[in-house]
Amino acid sequence: MSPTILLLLALGLGLAGWLAARARAWTFKRQSTDGRIASLPSYHAWYVALWVVLPVLAFAATWSALAPGLVTQSVLADPAAAQLPAFGFQRQAILNEARNVATGAAPAVFNQQAAALVEPFRDALTFYNWTGIAATLVIAFLAGTWAFLRLKPDFAARTKVERIVMVILLGASLVAILTTIGILASLVFETVRFFGMVSPIDFLFGTHWGPDPMANASAVDGSRYGAIPLFWGTLFIGAIIAMIVAIPLGLMSAIYLTQYAAPGLRKWIKPALEILAGVPTVVYGYFAALTIAPAIRDLALALGVSNPSSESALAAGLVMGVMIIPFVSSMADDSIAAVPQAMRDGSLAMGATTSETIRRVLVPAALPGIVAGIMLAISRAIGETMIVVMAASTAANLTANPLEAMTTVTVQIVAMLTGEGSFDHPATLSAFALGFVLFMVTLGLNFVALRVVKRFREAYE
Amino acid sequence: MSERVAPTRTAEFEARLQKRYAAEKRFKAVGLGAILFSITVLLFLLVTMTLNGIGGFQRVEMDVPINFAEAGIAADPTAMAQPDAVNTLQAQGLAEVVAFFASKELGDEAAAEIGPDAWRDVADAIIEDPSILREEVTFSLPTSAKLASAYSGDGSPEMRKLATKLTAEGKLEKNFDVGFLSRSDATNPQQVGIWGALKGSMLTMAITLMLAFPIGVLAALYLEEYAPKNRWTDLIEVSINNLAAVPSIIFGLLGLAVFLWIFPSYRSAPLIGGMTLALMTMPVIVISGRNAIKAVPPSIRDGALAIGASPVQVVFHHVLPLALPGILTGTIIGMARALGETAPLLMIGMRAFVATPPDGFTSPATVLPVQIFLWSDEIDRGFVERTSAAIIVLLLFLLVMNGLAIYLRNKFEKKW
Numbered sequence: 001m002s003p004t005i006l007l008l009l010a011l012g013l014g015l016a017g018w019l020a021a022r023a024r025a026w027t028f029k030r031q032s033t034d035g036r037i038a039s040l041p042s043y044h045a046w047y048v049a050l051w052v053v054l055p056v057l058a059f060a061a062t063w064s065a066l067a068p069g070l071v072t073q074s075v076l077a078d079p080a081a082a083q084l085p086a087f088g089f090q091r092q093a094i095l096n097e098a099r100n101v102a103t104g105a106a107p108a109v110f111n112q113q114a115a116a117l118v119e120p121f122r123d124a125l126t127f128y129n130w131t132g133i134a135a136t137l138v139i140a141f142l143a144g145t146w147a148f149l150r151l152k153p154d155f156a157a158r159t160k161v162e163r164i165v166m167v168i169l170l171g172a173s174l175v176a177i178l179t180t181i182g183i184l185a186s187l188v189f190e191t192v193r194f195f196g197m198v199s200p201i202d203f204l205f206g207t208h209w210g211p212d213p214m215a216n217a218s219a220v221d222g223s224r225y226g227a228i229p230l231f232w233g234t235l236f237i238g239a240i241i242a243m244i245v246a247i248p249l250g251l252m253s254a255i256y257l258t259q260y261a262a263p264g265l266r267k268w269i270k271p272a273l274e275i276l277a278g279v280p281t282v283v284y285g286y287f288a289a290l291t292i293a294p295a296i297r298d299l300a301l302a303l304g305v306s307n308p309s310s311e312s313a314l315a316a317g318l319v320m321g322v323m324i325i326p327f328v329s330s331m332a333d334d335s336i337a338a339v340p341q342a343m344r345d346g347s348l349a350m351g352a353t354t355s356e357t358i359r360r361v362l363v364p365a366a367l368p369g370i371v372a373g374i375m376l377a378i379s380r381a382i383g384e385t386m387i388v389v390m391a392a393s394t395a396a397n398l399t400a401n402p403l404e405a406m407t408t409v410t411v412q413i414v415a416m417l418t419g420e421g422s423f424d425h426p427a428t429l430s431a432f433a434l435g436f437v438l439f440m441v442t443l444g445l446n447f448v449a450l451r452v453v454k455r456f457r458e459a460y461e
Numbered sequence: 462m463s464e465r466v467a468p469t470r471t472a473e474f475e476a477r478l479q480k481r482y483a484a485e486k487r488f489k490a491v492g493l494g495a496i497l498f499s500i501t502v503l504l505f506l507l508v509t510m511t512l513n514g515i516g517g518f519q520r521v522e523m524d525v526p527i528n529f530a531e532a533g534i535a536a537d538p539t540a541m542a543q544p545d546a547v548n549t550l551q552a553q554g555l556a557e558v559v560a561f562f563a564s565k566e567l568g569d570e571a572a573a574e575i576g577p578d579a580w581r582d583v584a585d586a587i588i589e590d591p592s593i594l595r596e597e598v599t600f601s602l603p604t605s606a607k608l609a610s611a612y613s614g615d616g617s618p619e620m621r622k623l624a625t626k627l628t629a630e631g632k633l634e635k636n637f638d639v640g641f642l643s644r645s646d647a648t649n650p651q652q653v654g655i656w657g658a659l660k661g662s663m664l665t666m667a668i669t670l671m672l673a674f675p676i677g678v679l680a681a682l683y684l685e686e687y688a689p690k691n692r693w694t695d696l697i698e699v700s701i702n703n704l705a706a707v708p709s710i711i712f713g714l715l716g717l718a719v720f721l722w723i724f725p726s727y728r729s730a731p732l733i734g735g736m737t738l739a740l741m742t743m744p745v746i747v748i749s750g751r752n753a754i755k756a757v758p759p760s761i762r763d764g765a766l767a768i769g770a771s772p773v774q775v776v777f778h779h780v781l782p783l784a785l786p787g788i789l790t791g792t793i794i795g796m797a798r799a800l801g802e803t804a805p806l807l808m809i810g811m812r813a814f815v816a817t818p819p820d821g822f823t824s825p826a827t828v829l830p831v832q833i834f835l836w837s838d839e840i841d842r843g844f845v846e847r848t849s850a851a852i853i854v855l856l857l858f859l860l861v862m863n864g865l866a867i868y869l870r871n872k873f874e875k876k877w
Contacts, residue, residue, distance in 0.1 A: 004822060068726045099726070162773040169687065172679035173697050176747070179740045180700040183711060186718030249495045256492030269496055271867075276503055278863060280801025282830045283852050286837050287506050290845070322502050353481055355488035376706065383708025385804035386830075390837060410710050410804070417717065417808055435714045439707065446706040 006060035006136065013140040014053035021048035021148060028153040039157035047157045050164050051147035052140050059139050063132050071099075071124045078120040187439060190432035197426040198225045203433060209396035209412070211427035213419050220426050227434065229396035233406040237317045237388060238381035241402060245321025246377060250328025251370065255358055257329070258336050277326040285390030288319035293391055300403050311393035314402040320387050327377045335369020336362055368456035372449040379445035383438060385410040409434045510849050510856070517850025520638040520651050521609040522601040523575065523627065525563045527583065529594040532558045534587070541591045547584050555587075556580040559602070571627055574608040574620075576651050582640075601636055603651040608633075610842050641850065645818050646832065650843025653836075655851050657818040661731055661811075661826030662800060664819060668735020669742055669799050674792055676739075677746025678781075681788070684747070685754040686776050705744035712741045713808025721809060729810040732822045737805050742795040749791020753784040786873030793866040797859050803830040829855050 025041035072095065075081060097114040102121035151157070195203070197220045206226015215221070253273065257266050293315035300308035339362050347357040363370070393405035394415050416431035423429075534553050540546060559580040564572035579602040587594060604612075611620035612633060627633035644654025680701075688694040716737035727733050757780050765775040806812075811827050812835060819826035827835070829851065836848040 065723045068724070096726075158771065162771060165773050166687065169679050169683035172676045173683045173688070173747075175676050175680065175740075175743065176697055176701040176704055179704060179715070179743075182719050183707070183715045186715055187711075190718060249499060252492045252495035253499060256489070256496055260489055260492060269500070272500055272503065273496070275863075276499060278797065278801075278859060279503075279506070280803070280830055280855060280859070282801070282803045282833050282837075283506075283510070283856070286833065286848060286852065287509070289837065291509055322499065325499050353485040355485045356481070358488070379706060380708075383710065385708070385710045386834065389804075390834070410708070413710055413714070414804065414807055417714075418812060432714060432718070435711055439711050442706065442708055443703060446703060450702065 006064065006132070007057075009133070009136055010053050010056040010060060010140075013056060013137075013144070014049045017052040017140075017144045017148070018045040018049035020144075021045045021151060024148065024151055025157075028151075032153055037153045038155060039159075043157040043161050044151050044155070046161045047164075048144060048147045048151070050161065052144045054164075055143045056136055056140050059136060063135070067128050067132060071121070071128050074124045074127070075117060075120045078117070081117060081120070183439065187432055187436040190429050191436045194426055194429035194433045197429070198222045203227055203430075207398060209407075211416065211430055213416070213425055213427040215427075225426070225430055227409075227437070229398045230407060230409050230412055230434065231437075232398055233313065233392070233396070234382050234408040234410075236400070236402070236406060237313050237392060237408055238320065238384065239378045241314060241317025242321040242324055242381045243374070243378060245318055246324035246328050246381075247374060249321075250325045250377075251332050253325065254329040254332035254336060255363075258333055259354060259358055259362075273326045273329060276323065279323070281323070281384060281386040282390070284319050284323050285386040285388075288315050288387055288391035292319055296403070305403060308403045309393070309405040311391065311405045312403050313392060313406040316388045316391040317402070319391065320381055320384055323384070323387070324377045324381055327380060328373055331373025331376065332366070332370050335366040335373070338369065339365045368452050372452040375445045375449040375452075379442040379449070382408075383410065383442050385414065389414050409438050413438075507856075510852050513846055514849030514851075514853040516613075516635075517846035517848070517853075518638060518641055519635045520641075521604050521612045521633065522636050523563075523567060523571065523604055523633055524599055525559070525566055525575070525602050526597055526599040527559065527562045528597040530597070532562075534558060534594055538591050541588050546588045547581065550584045550587060551580075555584055559583055563602070567627070567632060570623060571632070574605045574623070576603040576605050576649060578647070578649070578652050579603055604633070606649050606651055606841055606843050609651055613842075615842055641847075642854075646814060646816050646827070646835075650839070650841050650847050653844075653847055655829065655832060655854060657815055658827050658829045658832035658851070659854070660818045661815070662828040662830075664731035664822055664826060665734045665738065665806075665828055666796060666800060668732055668822060669738040670792075670796060672736060672739035673742040673746055673795065673799075677743045677792070677795075678750055678788055680743070681747045681750030681754060682776055682781065685751050686780065687772070701744045701747050704740075705748060709741060709802055710804040710808065712737055713805030715740065716805060716809045727823050729813050729815075729825045729827075730823045731819060731826050731828075733809050734806050734811055734826075734828065735822075737809060738799040738802060741802070741805065742799045745795035745798065746788070746792050749794070750784070750788045753787025753791070754780060756787065757783045783875075786869055790866045790870045793862050793869070797862040797866075800862070801830055801855065801859060803834055806831050807834070829858075 022041050022045035025037065025039075025044035028037045029035060029041060075095070075098075094111055094114045094117070097111055098117035098121045101114070101118045102125055199222055202222035203225050204227065206223060207228045208223060208226045209229045210224045212224065257269060261269065289311075293310060293312060296312055296315050296318075297308050297310050343361055343365060344357055347361045348354070352360070388408045388411050392407055392411055394407050394411060395405050396412075397404055397406050399406070413431045413434050416428055416434075419428075534550065534555060540549055543549070560572060560575070563575050566572075582602060583600055586598070586600065603609075607616055607620055608624060610616045611624040612628070612635070614621070616624075624633060641654050642659075643656045644652065645657030647653045680697075684694065684697065684701075688697070716733060720733045720736055721728060724733060761779050761783065762775050765779045766772075770778065806828055811831050813825055813827065814835075815825055815827045833848055833851050833855065836844045836851065
């Protein structure tokens, strides 16, 4: 049963409850002596509708998660499933094929073993479909009736509805915490599994990275999982090359825009800079791989570098730096604008030129904000994926030469998880360990940056 | 006034002043240069993509007149209305008919370079209008990728000779390819289109909007209007601010580990993609929503409370409608970011080769940025132009969304 149908069913039942309850409340209103009831009819209606929709939605969410498992179980219990190969990739492929034919997603089976399972699958799907719909109807009816029977002329429907609304509001704001917990739990869980196979010391301090997804998972060679080259590549591309581009350009743009540019010019330039931040990273990646990287290689050849790599750290870093310019510039813009006008005027009155005022007074005063902006930009750069996936390489390389191929943490996460490796293999699990390190580092940078901004922002007020 | 003051403007002073003024000028020029550099890079990017991409909206075609009266293809309108009409036509030998007329018109050597799936274009035309089977119709059929690249000056010498010959005869030309917007992924760059990816993007965005908008707005209302000042509220705020800055690939890992664990059969479906992107977009909506709600003046709340509205009525009848334009602006910006996002969708398997447009939220799909990524990996030169063309479409969508956000902001911006 598709989630869309369940959702529409829930909304339809809710609407029915809403209409019934409102009609009921209007009867109360007509029958009452003074034409008044404790709550408006629409609150009665919302009370019943919420009591129908919320349980049905809760059930539908649980059911869509459970039903596929139940269907597979009942198919496996069928005698036709007895000659299936033992657990593994092939068994799963046959099951998927039969399921696709049964749901109509595929026209016919290729595998003969799957053909025998189509009918059991179709039966099981129909059975669980109807069970799901029936259960939905029963739940909606029971909850709706219970709520409907509570309606009375003096029933405080509004208070009850508002209480439910408050619970919904609280629930919505808890989603953020649940997401954070979800991220931490999924990363930690898989990372712990990974560290059960590879020692954390090898991972964090080893200098050779070369996981082999096809190697035997039971005899893991810990020396192939040294992540130092990845950390170095990430730092070199994201925190060094990209920042060499982004910090001066971003800072000077912000200074020109706040101190020199005429308001009319500023009105056009600022959105144009913001477009740089809005271009999708996959487009930057394509640009870097197609235009910048070959240009850099040609330039290196012309300068006499022998055999430069076509996938260089420099290409990825330069393009990433351009992408980061607007972040640095808008943070610097804000903190320069926050410096009191009196400080600027004082410096100018002493006879300093505008540039001397900016360099000796405004920038030092705005420094905490600028530094925080740079930290946020670094956190953004080291978490950036598509540019490096497309323009950097997958070869781990511990070198300081920007013309050489280098790989980063995010490239390896993508490489490890989009291969054909199984989920129990340390090569696949290493992606989660890398993700955990990345999450922790960016979290730390963001946290410190926010603290710095909060702490120093009030210095002049 | 008997004492004489030494003149302040000595030559030394003037020289120093000149130096300082020069430094001032240099500093200003550097600032302007920084901005010009950024804008130049942006323009260079856009111009490169446009120049590359214009070719992607075209394809190399050969004109083939087909006399259906001779061909003996039978197609009654009822059979053509069936979903398997293409198979019916294939069984009647339409592919061979097309090949026959092609070699009659162009010669055997050139006919071999008609794209292997070119007859499908003819089949689509017949299904569209079965009455053409009584006439002679000229079709512009796509060539093979080899001939197409020879036309643009690459490829083997024989191919280039053939291309030059056909061009000179006026039989080979580059035409605007309407089908690029209505076809889906294929292995031949001459046959690809972006409709499948575009539809996948729309379905994914629909799920993202349906989840992120209500949750984001309700959370913003709670935090701004009702939340008591305590450690729980602080925790919620800190986690929202942190989520807004978490790298997107981490959300992909979450989707992979949690959503695909709960729903293993919906791999690479827009449903899972939308849920993952919704978690990423929600913090953006909450943050912009809180700013919009904060901007509604307290007097409106006080006025409503004073005439007996309950706190919930105040928020839903007065504050929310006034804050809505601001919330919508933030939502559109968040959605634009989600539309361009690639990395988390790679994690949950939306990188599969999908040759048919998805027909629902649970069928396998790909999205526009991922399609761009997949094509960028293709070795065939024809894909370079196609990739740039897809990038133009994506950038146009983003431009429209951002333009809408700016329009909304200007139209509804209120000073209280």
